[in-house]
Amino acid sequence: MTGFLVALGFLTRLPVPRAASGEAAALASAAPWLPAVGALVGLLVAVAVALGAVVTPWIGALFGLLAWVLVTGGLHIDGLGDVADALGAAHGNRNRFVAVARDPHLGSFGAIAIALQLMAKLIVLAALAERATFPELAGGLVLAAAWARWATLVLGRAVPPLTEGMGSRLAAGIATRTVVLEGAALALISLLVAPVLLVALLLALASALYWHVRLGGVTGDCHGASIEITESLLLLALVAA
Template identity: 30%
Template sequence: MIKGLIAALQFLTRIPVNISVDFNKKNLSKATFFFPYVGMLIGLIAGIVGYYMRLLGGDEIGAVFAVLALVVVTGGLHIDGLSDTSDGFFSGRSKERVLEIMKDSRTGTFGVVAVVMDLLLKFVIISKLRTSMFIPSLMLASGNARLTVVMLMAYMKNARPGGMGSMFSDSKPQKYFYAALIIYLIVIIFGFGLKFLIPLGIAFITSGLITLKAYKTIGGLTGDVYGANIEICEIVSLFTFMVASIWI
């Protein structure tokens, strides 16, 4: 399982882990187990940076640095997927053409708008979080988003064979999804409280809606859609924490 953890850290983050690991099916399958926990680490780093910058410069400064930390730690990997997905899905073209657009390295208008809205929404929502909820919200929003994508990898059809997305889905990570889900639920319930399950539930619903859109548009999912799913589910989770923070 150590190789799976290393693979998850190397794939999902830019944290320097200078240990060589083959990205074969066995290691990728094991890596999916660690996705939500690596997500929590990403959120923890962003939360700590944002929290102390908030103490120094106020809510807006804290939010700026939290968003910046999310981008730096992940290398903008999922934002790129959101951009490509938006360019393709909103192009109004055929399935084959949409897949071509998503593979194109150039960024179109919809991609730019999606990235701007993604960063702007995160900034606004994070700036509104209560101080006591700041770090937990970022930790669990990042963990929630990556747990939902493991579900997609485990059970949903891939629309583009041969890509990075299909490498994960072809690794058959179903048992690791269930193991990750059970332990993650235990962590939330006993580490945070039952009410913290609400954002996770809404993230799963959001992921289901994204899947329906993807199936309708391209007949399945791709690595770019996985990235878009993570970004959108992070925003939805953060928004739920912001709204519910009054009584959580």
């Protein structure tokens, strides 16, 4: 279970033993567990939405969004902001992209991207809280969060890292066999619970193709941004279905 605990410590703010707190040297062992951690995040968000929806669907959506940010520590949405700033300033220059993404200051592009992402999740969570039963809500959110983190395994396997860092060390633990088996398992469960989420397979391929064409590589921030965008698109698919 060390790999799972490392993944839990790396991707969430949930308490884990100090020895498995997500140290860089152990990140490779965490890679196969990313979808499982995503499923746990989705379940916690679903519970928060259901509790708040006892009052109104919008309160449920607010509770769910707060749970999402608190459990993940804003890790992925921080990556989205960094990527938005970097894409806005890089103009196709990979070195410039890396430099801007590493800047700790938030620019206007990043602020706009984060605001739009939070609004998007709030709206789709409210729609789900209004329309779905708890089993439907929980199944959809668990699968959406798991699929989004499975997609980052595809990204890490298909697109080389731009720099050395957390993203590259995590990618070192991604095996093609693991990606295929976990993707097949998620697809089977989705067929039974929410078939519309099979669109995640196309989203994963589209994400990998985008970064391959745009930069020829990825950073840890690219992984975080891709997780956020994939989650929102899958939630939108659930609402549409």
